[in-house]
Amino acid sequence: MSNAKHILTGMQILLNQEWKSNQAVIIEEGKIKAIIDDKMVSHHLPASVHEWPADHYLTPGLIDLHVHGANGADVMDGTPEALQTISTALTQEGITGFLATTITASAKELSHVLQCIAETTPTLAGAAVLGVHLEGPFISHGKKGAQAEGMTPDISLVKKWQHAAQDRIKIMTLAPELPGAIDIIKKLREDQIIASIGHTEATFEQTLEAIAAGCTQATHLFNAMGAFHQRAPGPTLAALLSDQVCAELITDEYHLHPAVVELALRLKGKDRLLLISDAMRAKYLGDGEYTLGTQTVCVRAGKATLPNGTLAGSTLSLPQAIQNMAQYSHCSLIDAINMCTVNPARILGLTAKKGSIEVGKDADLALFNPQWGAVLTVREGEVVFGA
Numbered sequence: 001m002s003n004a005k006h007i008l009t010g011m012q013i014l015l016n017q018e019w020k021s022n023q024a025v026i027i028e029e030g031k032i033k034a035i036i037d038d039k040m041v042s043h044h045l046p047a048s049v050h051e052w053p054a055d056h057y058l059t060p061g062l063i064d065l066h067v068h069g070a071n072g073a074d075v076m077d078g079t080p081e082a083l084q085t086i087s088t089a090l091t092q093e094g095i096t097g098f099l100a101t102t103i104t105a106s107a108k109e110l111s112h113v114l115q116c117i118a119e120t121t122p123t124l125a126g127a128a129v130l131g132v133h134l135e136g137p138f139i140s141h142g143k144k145g146a147q148a149e150g151m152t153p154d155i156s157l158v159k160k161w162q163h164a165a166q167d168r169i170k171i172m173t174l175a176p177e178l179p180g181a182i183d184i185i186k187k188l189r190e191d192q193i194i195a196s197i198g199h200t201e202a203t204f205e206q207t208l209e210a211i212a213a214g215c216t217q218a219t220h221l222f223n224a225m226g227a228f229h230q231r232a233p234g235p236t237l238a239a240l241l242s243d244q245v246c247a248e249l250i251t252d253e254y255h256l257h258p259a260v261v262e263l264a265l266r267l268k269g270k271d272r273l274l275l276i277s278d279a280m281r282a283k284y285l286g287d288g289e290y291t292l293g294t295q296t297v298c299v300r301a302g303k304a305t306l307p308n309g310t311l312a313g314s315t316l317s318l319p320q321a322i323q324n325m326a327q328y329s330h331c332s333l334i335d336a337i338n339m340c341t342v343n344p345a346r347i348l349g350l351t352a353k354k355g356s357i358e359v360g361k362d363a364d365l366a367l368f369n370p371q372w373g374a375v376l377t378v379r380e381g382e383v384v385f386g387a
């Protein structure tokens with residue numbers, strides 16, 4: 001589909017925050033060339049015209065800021081094959097871009113994985129790697145969740161990793177209460193890397209200090225961080241109350257109670273929430289035993305846990321996350337879609353190219369049936385999933 005001219009028509013299209021019918025999207029040279037009245041399609045031939053049912057929905061391609069793995073592969077496998085497996089697999093749910101997300105490992109292993117991501121990114125044929133989310137290794141002992149034991153923050157290591165990643169690190173999750181973490185947050189800010197608090201035992205006050213130093217995000221808010229208490233409100237409330245902070249949410253039935261999702265929406269507002277999967281290698285494979293780093297993860301009914309019961313990522317799909325978000329928080333489906341299209345594109349600085357269906361932007365598109373199953377995924381004008 002890359003350089004040829006294609007016209008998608010018939011379905012409802014998410015345009016300017018509304019579902020529009022009787023419109024058609026013209027794709028040429030990887031971009032959205034025009035959006036026209038569908039009666040005018042004949043004026044734009046020759047082109048291959050793809051006619052879809054009126055009960056199908058065309059949205060911007062979905063963006064997942066937190067993906068560890070899928071379909072048997074993990075970013076930490078550190079091979080081009082693993083990244084290609086993940087990139088291909090994610091297209092089946094309408095994802096066109098994601099952040100390859102690492103977990104706590106030795107400095108050397110992380111350098112190797114990051115180098116592999118940097119070298120492989122340009123060759124990937126499915127969903128695009130839009131950068132790296134470095135989750136850890138500067139995380140707290142008490143909130144490591146399914147991660148390995150963290151290490152003491154060291155600014156020289158961050159420099160080394162960003163070099164290995166060829167400047168592809170976009171987000172770093174760290175615990176701000178660790179010694180030296182605040183200086184790292186300031187440095188990340190200077191280098192335009194998003195500092196995201198997570199896997200943390202920080203107090204409310206320590207979190208405010210991190211926010212003052214330039215932290216603008218919270219990693220899977222509420223999970224792997226100190227809980228709210230009326231006399232010790234912890235990192236969650238600091239993140240909820242700061243307008244500077246965007247929050248990742250895993251809106252599956254295991255990570256968050258629906259009322260907590262509603263609370264997050266009320267306090268953060270629809271523009272500061274980011275729906276993520278935190279998906280691990282079991283995604284798309286069903287129940288069974290898998291590994292996450294050096295640990296064994298058991299998946300039952302889609303719920304991934306360590307032997308001690310700690311949640312270990314998810315197998316959630318973004319279309320399901322969108323539906324859950326709307327159901328739990330009573331926001332509109334469009335608001336929920338924005339949380340994995342417009343919002344992540346904005347925080348990655350990609351608004352000019354991605355995140356919405358607009359003329360001149362990359363033709364990153366996802367077409368869904370009435371049950372929100374993806375039937376077609378287009379990345380930069382190229383069909384990467386479906387007919």
Ligand SMILES: [Zn+2]
Binds near residue numbers: 066101135313
């Ligand atoms: Zn994660």
